[in-house]
Amino acid sequence: MTSNEILDKLEEMFPNAECELIHENPFQLAVAVVLSAQATDVSVNKVTPELFKKYPTPQTMAKADIKDIEKYIKTIGLYHNKAKSILGLAQGLVGEFDGVMPQTMDELITLPGVGRKSANVILSVCFEVPAIAVDTHVERISKRLKFAYKNDTVLEVEKKLMRKIDKSRWNRAHHLFIFFGRYFCTARNPKCDECPFTEQCCDTKAKKMKGIV
DNA sequence: ATCCCGAGGG
DNA sequence: CCCTCTGGAT
Numbered sequence: 001m002t003s004n005e006i007l008d009k010l011e012e013m014f015p016n017a018e019c020e021l022i023h024e025n026p027f028q029l030a031v032a033v034v035l036s037a038q039a040t041d042v043s044v045n046k047v048t049p050e051l052f053k054k055y056p057t058p059q060t061m062a063k064a065d066i067k068d069i070e071k072y073i074k075t076i077g078l079y080h081n082k083a084k085s086i087l088g089l090a091q092g093l094v095g096e097f098d099g100v101m102p103q104t105m106d107e108l109i110t111l112p113g114v115g116r117k118s119a120n121v122i123l124s125v126c127f128e129v130p131a132i133a134v135d136t137h138v139e140r141i142s143k144r145l146k147f148a149y150k151n152d153t154v155l156e157v158e159k160k161l162m163r164k165i166d167k168s169r170w171n172r173a174h175h176l177f178i179f180f181g182r183y184f185c186t187a188r189n190p191k192c193d194e195c196p197f198t199e200q201c202c203d204t205k206a207k208k209m210k211g212i213v
Numbered sequence: 214a215t216c217c218c219g220a221g222g223g
Numbered sequence: 224c225c226c227t228c229t230g231g232a233t
């Protein structure tokens with residue numbers, strides 16, 4: 001199967017794959033993305049509505065007490081670092097960017113808690129810039145379906161995906177890989193028995209040889 | 214390479 | 224019980 005054929009099939013399986021983080025503007029998406037590190041979007045969506053209600057703008061959050069922020073986000077884990085990150089994110093936006101979300105990779109990654117992956121999500125979801133954010137799902141799926149090798153770094157995975165996938169499909173591919181990874185080709189118990197990609201999957205073949213599938 | 218970390222699933 | 228979750232900073 002070609003890259004386009006794989007994406008066509010994924011479109012068929014997940015026609016409404018999209019960003020599931022609750023947000024109403026770029027600031028809120030940036031906060032939600034930072035909070036989503038090593039946490040499920042479900043758990044993030046559980047706390048952000050109340051958080052955004054209390055701190056709707058970078059200006060209001062910039063003046064928040066970090067302890068109060070921690071209280072709101074405690075249930076998602078890693079809450080100490082994340083509270084510091086989103087407080088610094090709000091302060092950085094106000095102090096360096098006049099409260100307006102920047103639209104370049106170089107500027108975005110200067111914000112605390114925002115690395116390459118989060119920046120790519122903000123660029124593609126908020127500003128429709130072609131980008132492929134490589135998170136845990138995208139990395140796993142890319143390696144299982146042989147878009148990349150197992151020991152490739154996330155940056156190498158991103159470069160290979162950009163090379164092998166048409167630029168016009170980058171943003172869709174990101175969400176399709178996420179949905180496929182989240183609901184079908186999961187880390188622990190992937191649904192190999194009903195998977196349309198078993199031919200080009202390294203993991204499934206390994207399992208077949210062992211008689212697992 | 215290590216740390217951060219609670220919640221949900223199997 | 225153990226593993227995983229839209230990672231980033233040190």
